Amino acid sequence: MKSSFVILLLALGLCYGQKKGTQTQELHLDMPISNCESGSCSTQATKITIDSNWRWTHDISSATNCYTGNEWSSQFCPDSDTCTANCAIDGVDQNTWTGTYGITAGGGSVTLKFVTHGPYSTNIGSRLYLLESDSAYRMFHLKNREFSIDVDSSNLPCGLNGAMYFVEMDQDGGLSEYPTNEAGAAYGTGYCDAQCPHDMKFIAGKANCDEWVPSADDPNSGTGKYGICCPEMDIWEANSQAQSFTSHPCNVDGYTPCTGTDCGDNGADRYSGVCDKDGCDFAAYRNGVHDFYGPGMTVDSSKKVTLVTQFITSDGTDNGDLVEVRRIFIQDGQTIQNTAVNFPGVTAYDSITEEYCHEIKSFFGDFDDHSAKGGLKAMGDSLGRGHVLVMSLWDDHYAHMLWLDSSYPTTGDLNAPGVLRGPCPTTGGVPSELENQYADASVTFSNIKIGPIQTY
Template identity: 55%
Template structure:
């Protein structure tokens, strides 16, 4: 995955990660039903809910209505430094549908790209909750995870993503007691991009804002980056729009949500010197040589709802064995569709992700193999042993216009070179100003989430 550390979505009056919990707006988590299945094919419905990430929320002074963060600038009085800011500022509850375009009904979750209320909101990121204060933790070794997705309304430049990250189940409250908001308010995000756009950063012993060293974005009036980033293992089950899709594990040398700064964050020229693998080991059918597999009217038809099955196979077919393979299956119109096969010179006809596939891909494409260097599939398996949090989001890309997913990337290399062509979108597509204007109503719908024994969640 080639997104940068900052996910530039900020468009509210004040959006940030907060230590304190606000009381001005009641936080009500939208309900979402999921199913847990067994080898007998029996599935049990679980009443769950979703919570909005803290970085989208209104951040204001604890005792009033004054914004701690407006546009991409901190209030100098409330936030003169990191520690004081976290003490002075509180996250508040969210109007999910009215402000953020997030709606849930039964087993279906809809995320609208742009919502215009009193303020313009772009994109969103939500987590599945087990209860009001705890994220649902997934341990998926020797298990499969299945969901339906309708991404027919997502054009070039957008990403409707479903993935897992190694967040703390309580959003960091136990490790960082000064965090009073916790999972109830969507705190604790981390991923392998070590995002530095997170405005309130949990340190090892406390919660601090990311004020010191904050640099407003030159391309986004509502975004910026700070000195610190937040890193952890990431398993991208689905990053996609109507033109392309990728499944991508990312490894790390750390085993829990971890603060980074400097080289450890892997920014710029230090990309391959950080503590996490930013590129990952992706299986994008188009990039792997089958350009007729997934897209409008193709074998996997993105104009219709798709059932996506991901199987996490272990070396001994037990939940305690080493993760050895990640398999992908699709179901559409009653037909089970096996994953496409690799058609790249010098590579075998792989149709799943293994360490051998990843090593062969990196060699064939001439890419740095940071995935192997930082632990490969073992890193993903270890994270699932601990438990990972389910994330669903929709976003655009202020760094490289999502070209890494759906076009030719890098753009200064011939598209005929192996690994450069990733989708049929133009290299001039995906500019945020364009997609936010032309595709404001774009929506991704996730539904029918199931998880359990391999072979139990689809037929």
């Protein structure tokens, strides 16, 4: 599917391009990390860029919008080829970072604000990527490695998700793979994930405006004909009330455009797509432990916490199969082991393993798409090829984040295992209400470290 998509682009010729705008000079914010992979730790001068979806998209020869609100311009974008030739995504300078997107960074830390009222628009959330240079993402090879990051989710109410995760994006953002992509990693291109999102404005270097449907309740988004899939490893999806980490394998390698059934769109096709959208999640609340994570609890969400995630292989080498994803918390100088599953008759697993995924999905009555898509071995194979680090803050127009922090599905029996996922009300999480009531909500990520197991 991926190769045929490339051939299609080549057949269209090289005159079309996902162009770089010249209205604003691009600036990447410094966010150094600690690299301990050699056995001793040193500072790596990494930076962050913002996803292309958040960037100003305009006519290449003027400041006229190609995309306004949640609609493409009929003048510049009557079809994908014309739109790709006409339109550019522009740079982000210091004023744009803070005044438009509400993002501040310094000293190895970045804070993402939920709602920012800028001079030309109202921005909701953001999605950032870690760069190793101004033109390439920093690739992480996580098998037989330990990854740690400090997170402050104290200012995130029910319904929001301050997420940090890895996805199998191309290191250059697709610059070399897709001739029509002229922007690359520098401009935050090439996003993909296991949900195979259709809301990306550009996919494989071409405008995704064909068959575009503006969202009925999201003034900034819509869906196009194409989705974009790749394996995803969620390190942290959380607010102040609930948290989880999740493996999402796919049966494709890396950045893969999709249409139709292959995208696994919600509904009858969900489990027919190329990626495991449900994933195998480890969530304390859903696993029957309701006093482990939250304000004043064992892991106190009113304070910053260090998340340590270990990717353990079958033979203790980088080439072994991934067999376990283990979580450790550090807070106030104390090491806190992950809680264990707390249901009668279910093994007290405290990490993601194949055995855990099989047993917990059977107990919850969930379809085991994780195994169908290759399980932890497939997830490990993907991690071995290299992943890009993503940090985001978002609200949920589809399910109001109830799958993370409330009862879901909302029609489910509250006594049925797996339905209770957090303490938040099922009436909450409505984006319009959150954006009005919690505009100043934020999440802070800091102190990123990568190294051998037991680095912490």
